[in-house]
Amino acid sequence: MSDKRKKTALVTGASSGMGKEIAQRLIKDGFQVFVAARHVDKMDDLVKLGARSMRMDISNEGEIKATVDTILGEVDGVDVLVNNAGFGLYGPVEDVSIDEARYQFEVNLFGAARLTQLLLPKMREKRAGTIINITSMGGKIYTLLGAWYHATKHALEGWSDCLRLELAPFGIKVVIVEPGLIETGFGDVVASGLLKRSGTGPYAKLTQAVAKSTRDAYGQGRGTSPGVIAAVVSKAVRQARPRTRYVAGKYAQPMIKIREWLGDRMFDRVITSQMR
Numbered sequence: 001m002s003d004k005r006k007k008t009a010l011v012t013g014a015s016s017g018m019g020k021e022i023a024q025r026l027i028k029d030g031f032q033v034f035v036a037a038r039h040v041d042k043m044d045d046l047v048k049l050g051a052r053s054m055r056m057d058i059s060n061e062g063e064i065k066a067t068v069d070t071i072l073g074e075v076d077g078v079d080v081l082v083n084n085a086g087f088g089l090y091g092p093v094e095d096v097s098i099d100e101a102r103y104q105f106e107v108n109l110f111g112a113a114r115l116t117q118l119l120l121p122k123m124r125e126k127r128a129g130t131i132i133n134i135t136s137m138g139g140k141i142y143t144l145l146g147a148w149y150h151a152t153k154h155a156l157e158g159w160s161d162c163l164r165l166e167l168a169p170f171g172i173k174v175v176i177v178e179p180g181l182i183e184t185g186f187g188d189v190v191a192s193g194l195l196k197r198s199g200t201g202p203y204a205k206l207t208q209a210v211a212k213s214t215r216d217a218y219g220q221g222r223g224t225s226p227g228v229i230a231a232v233v234s235k236a237v238r239q240a241r242p243r244t245r246y247v248a249g250k251y252a253q254p255m256i257k258i259r260e261w262l263g264d265r266m267f268d269r270v271i272t273s274q275m276r
Contacts, residue, residue, distance in 0.1 A: 006032040009237075010071065010078045012058055012115065013085030014051075015042035017184035018134065018226040022082055023051055025230035026237070031080065036067055058085040058111030059103065068118040077122025077129075080237050083112035084134040088149045088190045090210070092203040101148045108152035113159065120172075127171040130237055133160045134229070137180050137252040141259045143271055145194065145203075145210050164244060175236045176245035179229050180252025187218020209275040224249040 009026045013019035014035035020043070023035045027049050035043050036056035043053040052074075056067045071078060089096065089104040116131060123129035138146065139153035157176060164174035191211040198207040217223070228248055236242040247253050259267050 006030065007079040008032045008034065008071075008075045008077070009080035009082065010034045010036065010119070011082040011084060012036050012056070012112070014046060014053075015039045017186075018179065018182060018229045019082075019084040020046065021226040021230040022084060022233050024049065025227075025234045026080070026082075027051060029234055029237070032075070034067075034071055034078075037085070058115070059106040061114065064111065064114050065118065068115070072122065077126060078119050079126075079128070080130045080132070081116065081119055082132045082134065082233060083115065085111065086134070086152075088146070088186055090145045090149060090190045090194050090214075091197045092145055092207070093147050095198045095201070095203065096148055104148045105152055105155070108149075109155050109159065112156070116163070120167075123167075123172050124170045129172045130175065130242070131163070131167075131172065132175045132177060132233055132236060134177050134179065135160070137178050137247070137249075137255055139176075139178060140256045141267070143210075144206065144275065145198075161244075173242060174244075175242050177229060177232055177236070178245060178247045178252055178256070179224075180247075180249030180255070181217060181223040182226055182229060182249050183218070183221070183223040184226060187214045191215045206275070213274055222250070 009031040011019055011023045011026065011033060014023045015037035023033050023046050027033050033051045034054065035046050035051045036054045037043060038055065038057050040053050040055045043051065047053050054067050054070060056063045058064065086108045089100060112133065133156055135156045136153045138150050139157040142150045160174055160176045167174060191214045194207050194211045198204065232246045232248045236246060247256060258270060
C-alpha cells in the first residue's frame, strides 16, 4: 500500500546499473519509490526494500500512460522523477537503419519526454517537484561510431535546458546528471551490437577496434561505481537550489573540458588515438 504522507519518487530503467542504485538510495533517503523497467523480475530486490515495481517499456505510449495512471491512482503526484532509462546504439551511420535510429530516440528522448508531460500537471498544481534527467558525458562530447547515441544525448541536454526555464516559474527544478564511464552493462551491449551490425564490410576494421576499446574500458573494474551517480542524485534532490547539471564518474570532467578547450580538430585526434 502506498503512503500518501511520504514524498514519492519514480525511477525509470531501475532493473540494473545506475537506475537500481538510484532507487536504492532514494529508498534509504526516505522516499516512497516507484520503479519501472521492462524486466520486472530484475527489480525484486528493490521490492524487498519497499519499492513498488511496474513493467514499463519507455518506448510504448500505452505502457507509459498505464504506469502514470497507476501511480496517480495511489498517490497525489510524483515529487521526484528520475529519467534514467536508456541504451547505447553504436554503428556507422551508413549501417544503422533509420528505424533503429528512431527507436534510439524513442528510448533516450521521447519516452522521457512523454513521461514528463504526463506527470507535470500534478507538479504544477503543487508548485514543486524535481526532474532529474540522466544524460551522459556523451551529451557534451562525441566518440567513434556513436552518431545516433550522441545525437540523443545532445538532444536530451538541450531539451532539459529549455524545460528548466519553462518550469522555473512553477517552482519545479530540472537537473541534468552527466555520468562518465560507469561500471554497468553498457560496454557489452555496445560492443556486441557493433560487431553484429558492422563486424564485416567496409567499416569492419574500425568497428572491431571500437568494440575492443569499449570492452577494454567497461567491465574491468576501471570505471566508476553506479553508486556515485546515486549519491549525486540524492544530493541534488535534497538541495533547495541544486546545480543545473552535475558531472560525475571517470573521464567525464576531463573529457568535457578537453572538448571545450581544444576544439574539434584536437578532440578528433584524442578520440581517434584511442583506436591505435
